[in-house]
Amino acid sequence: MQKFFVNSDQIKEDEINIIGEDVNHIANVLRLNAGEEVLVGDKTNGASYLCNIKSINKNEVLLNILQTNDKTTEPNIYIHLFQGLPKADKMESIIQKCTEVGVSEFTPVIMNRCVAKLEGKDSNKKIERWQKIAETAAKQSKRDIIPKINFAENLKNVYENLEKYDIVLVAYEDECEKILKNELQQYKKQNSNIKKIAIIIGPEGGLEKQEVELMKQQRWNCGFTRKKNFKNRNSAYSNGK
Numbered sequence: 001m002q003k004f005f006v007n008s009d010q011i012k013e014d015e016i017n018i019i020g021e022d023v024n025h026i027a028n029v030l031r032l033n034a035g036e037e038v039l040v041g042d043k044t045n046g047a048s049y050l051c052n053i054k055s056i057n058k059n060e061v062l063l064n065i066l067q068t069n070d071k072t073t074e075p076n077i078y079i080h081l082f083q084g085l086p087k088a089d090k091m092e093s094i095i096q097k098c099t100e101v102g103v104s105e106f107t108p109v110i111m112n113r114c115v116a117k118l119e120g121k122d123s124n125k126k127i128e129r130w131q132k133i134a135e136t137a138a139k140q141s142k143r144d145i146i147p148k149i150n151f152a153e154n155l156k157n158v159y160e161n162l163e164k165y166d167i168v169l170v171a172y173e174d175e176c177e178k179i180l181k182n183e184l185q186q187y188k189k190q191n192s193n194i195k196k197i198a199i200i201i202g203p204e205g206g207l208e209k210q211e212v213e214l215m216k217q218q219r220w221n222c223g224f225t226r227k228k229n230f231k232n233r234n235s236a237y238s239n240g241k
Contacts, residue, residue, distance in 0.1 A: 002030060003039040003139045005146060011065075016040050016051055018061040026053075026061050038063065039142060046074070046144045074144050078196045080105040080165070082158050084203035085116040095130050099137035099147050106130070107150040109158055113205030118152045127151060158200070159215055165198040166191070170215065173206045 004026075010017045018026065018040075026032050032053060040049045040063065051063035081103050083094055095106055108118060118126060130149045138146045162168050167187055169180065187194060200207075200215075 001039055003142050005041045005043050008042055008044040014065045016063040023061050027056050041144055048144050072144050073142055075102040079103045080198050082107045082109050082200045084109050084111040085114040086203050087116050092133050095133050096137045099134050100141040105148045108152040110152055110154045112208045114203045165196045166194045168198045170200045172212055
């Protein structure tokens with residue numbers, strides 16, 4: 001069953017009005033007809049509806065709401081991926097695949113080893129394209145929300161906002177002891193109330209040692225505790241295995 005997203009103002013009591021690019025997709029690509037069922041998600045609040053098609057014309061598709069879906073397809077943990085800007089169109093694949101497996105938010109990050117640039121009008125166009133890719137992936141995987149794509153940040157700004165996450169996982173290729181699977185298992189044993197995870201991944205050249213050291217220092221200054229004195233939040237520097 002196909003899924004589409006609409007704004008809240010397109011939902012009227014027992015009907016939903018689909019407009020824009022999805023009209024052509026429904027009518028001419030999928031060739032759906034009146035009476036067929038589709039899923040619709042509210043972009044604003046994540047509500048999901050089972051509908052059937054009432055009518056299709058050139059400018060709109062009118063749907064009848066059959067029921068509101070109470071069960072969510074969203075994971076229990078909010079995952080925010082901070083991705084060092086990769087070269088070429090790799091970010092598109094990252095957003096697509098990570099949306100399909102449950103990532104809720106993406107922030108492209110400017111790091112020392114980034115070759116790609118994201119500036120000016122090009123930045124706005126890229127973000128718009130990435131947001132459309134996230135929406136398409138959310139439709140295909142029947143997510144209840146469309147992940148948010150943020151504007152690019154430098155790593156210093158990322159450091160300063162890590163305190164709101166329960167766990168921060170850093171994929172660092174020079175880490176020799178900690179591996180991702182073990183760290184997650186350890187955190188699960190110590191704290192079952194994990195709600196938000198930040199994942200930081202470098203570009204093709206990886207993170208520089210200086211960036212990792214500054215990250216450790218910044219998190220300490222923000223009040224994060226060492227693992228042996230575990231309280232509310234932790235950091236793990238993982239080789240990603």
